[in-house]
Amino acid sequence: LNCLHWFRRDLRLQDNPALSYATFIANQCQTHACAIYIISPEDMKLHDDAPIKIDFWMRNLKCLQQELDKLNIPLVIKTVPKRRDIPQVLLDFCDQHGISELTINHEYEVDEDARDKKVQRLFESKGKHVHGFHEQCVIQPGKLMTQSNKPYTVFTPFKRAWLSLVEVHKISPGQFADLQLAPKLEANDVKVRDSNSSFHTLFTDKSLTTIPDSVPGFEMPADLQKTAHQMYPAGEADAHSRLDNFVRDKVKLYDKKRSLPGEPYTSTLSPHFASGIISSRQCLQAAVKANNGKLSSGSDGIQSWIQEIIWRDFYRHVLVHYPKVCKNQPFRDEGNNIQWATYNEDEENEAFFAWCEGRTGYPIIDAGMRQMNATGWMHNRLRMATAMFLSKDLLINWQRGERYFMQCLIDGDLASNNGGWQWAASTGTDAQRYFRIFNPMLQSEKFDKSGDYIRRWVPELKTIRGPAIHDPYHVLDRKAFEALNYPKPMVDHKFGRDRALQAYKAAMHAG
Ligand code: FAD
Structure with a gap:
């Protein structure tokens, strides 16, 4: 009755119901508990996980491993290149170490849920048990x-x-x-027993327990890594x-x-x-x-x-x-009818990359995008404004933006990111309709009145004082604007707004 807790996005000791249950079984049955984390590069790629987030996971795993050690729970790390192999890898590991009980905290996304159901079927077919918890x-x-x-x-x-x-x-x-809250775990919660069993190799065999500094294919530029480690210490x-x-x-x-x-x-x-x-x-x-x-x-x-x-x-x-939101579908079916702007492919890429890199010519939008590119995090107000700018002013499919956010964010999370994007693109649950379109200049004047946030992230504008910071192209004279070496607005807001209203109106009333 040895017990295994499989860590996924529950990288903590306290208030972790599945982990608490694993220790409970081990104590009740006087057996061992151990834990595993599976690195699945294929999942990371398919889910657009950002390197900064994966780096954060690895750093947190190291802290978690030290803390688990105090409870006498070894944390094993396995890399599984093909995600379809995960259930069998888990089963083989359990067979090898006399483990019959697996504990997990549920993950709700479609792929993860299907994987867990497969694990459960496989384990049950071998007389083992999977205990799932909601946390x-x-x-x-x-x-x-x-x-x-x-x-x-x-x-x-x-x-x-x-x-x-x-x-x-x-x-x-x-x-x-x-x-x-789940029962609190204390040092030496789990007893070390039977030092002759194969289980004990888990405490001593470094090849099983070494946590890599990074995952191949997800390395981070050194300056971003330094920022992330300073802003987000692990643990x-x-x-x-x-x-x-x-x-x-x-x-x-x-x-x-x-x-x-x-x-x-x-x-x-x-x-x-x-x-x-x-x-x-x-x-x-x-x-x-x-x-x-x-x-x-x-x-x-x-x-x-x-x-x-x-x-x-x-x-x-x-x-x-509504699992369709995991499958690239809008929450509202009418969202499928939106005719995105008719760019040719190069033009669309050019516009999209200008948005990604913070070169739209709208200072508040550019500041938000540059904050995310430089730190892996963006303030919520700007997540809304930049998402709306892409899906409304530029009339580019919000799903391209949703992916880009996932590829950059340290907090990238399908449910919140998708919910936020669909809210901004008016294809989601929100009762408000498509006619909510933020005016970037007004957002800027209202929420960054002093312009300090813009000056921080858009250094081309750092010498500008007064209201010109919100709209330098229209407020400064031509010569002064050109001297900034900052792009002019890539689309006129009124034009973009009218175009979006037409496209959305047609889509929402179609069929
Ligand atoms: P606080 O303001 O301190 O809020 C506390 C916590 O509440 C947050 O940490 C977060 O877990 C939750 N929360 C706050 N706002 C929201 C919200 N609108 N929706 C869901 N949860 C929320 N959040 C993510 O965690 N991951 C994402 O990938 C993500 N993508 C987003 C994309 C868009 C287009 C939008 C509009 C929002 C997105 N959000 C996302 C929600 C929100 O922007 C962030 O959670 C928030 O900015 C995080 O900062 P904080 O921790 O200081 O939040």
Whole structure:
């Protein structure tokens, strides 16, 4: 009855229900527990995982391995070149080490879910067991349905139902088991037994436990790596001190400042959420505690931050109920009818790469894209604005942008990225219609009034003072503009807006 926990995007020790269960079985049955992480370069390629994210995974695995060591749980690393081989590799490993129980935390994406079902079938056919747990959301997908037992497709009623379910649990703790944190793991939790068994090679054989610094094909440029290591130190402890600092110093101002990209008033915990280094329940608990136990009243800042955790749950629930969003399909079928701008291929590539590299001639858009290229992270306000610029002003298929974001982001996450892109491109769940089109200049004046954020990321504009920072091409005289060596706007906003409105109107009313 040796037990194996298979880590995926749950790279933490605490509040990890599947890992806790593995240690529980090992203790109850007086057997061993070990853990495995499978590096699957084919999955990484197919899912457009960014090198900066993979580097973050590797660094976090090293911290996790040290912490697991204290519990007497060895962490084995295996690279499996073909993803279809994963179930058999797992089974062979279990056979070799007398393991009959496998624990996992569910992953909801279509490919991952199919892989897990295959693993389960294979294990069961050999008399072994797979124990699955839900830990990605505060409320498990499927547990929050409308009165007519349908999935929610609009955020506001989902939020209302979410808050009342969580409130019920707060009033009568234990009523709603999902909210309980998994049992805490302590040093020497698992006993080391039977030092003659093959199991013990897992503690000593370096070839089984070495975590690579990088995965071939996903190496990072040195300057980006240096930035990532400074901005995002690895480990659960760092994630928790980030959470503590945010809750202590910033969350109460979150409602007022969260939209200002130049001010550090968001938690920057998204890389940790996306890799499972911290759980949404842990964050919710910290927020509620700082709000004197209140969930839907008290500090506006805290309520507003809790709302973001609800958005995260919402997009995961949507992904589970509408798996088509994992398969390159818009949530709204009308999204398939949009006639994207008729560029020839070279023109489209040129426009797309100008957007990717932050050379659109719209300072706020360029600042956002350059922040992401330089750090692997972009402020939410700019994610919305840049995504809308691509899908509306440039009328380029949002799916190209969605992929590019995944290839760059340290927090790249299918559910949130796809949800955000479909929101911006008006093909998603949102009740608002296609006529919401941000004006980049107004976004800039409103959310980066001083222009400091732009000056930071677009050095060509760093000498500009005053309102010209938001629209140098139209405000400065020609000579002064040319001296900047900064591109003129690649598309006129009014033209782009009208073109998008026409294309979207035709698509949404077609058929
Ligand atoms: P905070 O403002 O501190 O929010 C706390 C947490 O709540 C975040 O860490 C995140 O886990 C969650 N959250 C916040 N906003 C959202 C949201 N709108 N949707 C879902 N969850 C949210 N987020 C990702 O984690 N990965 C992505 O790949 C991703 N791609 C996006 C693409 C687009 C086009 C858009 C518009 C948004 C995207 N988001 C994505 C959501 C959001 O921009 C980031 O989660 C947020 O900017 C992360 O910063 P933070 O950790 O400081 O967030």
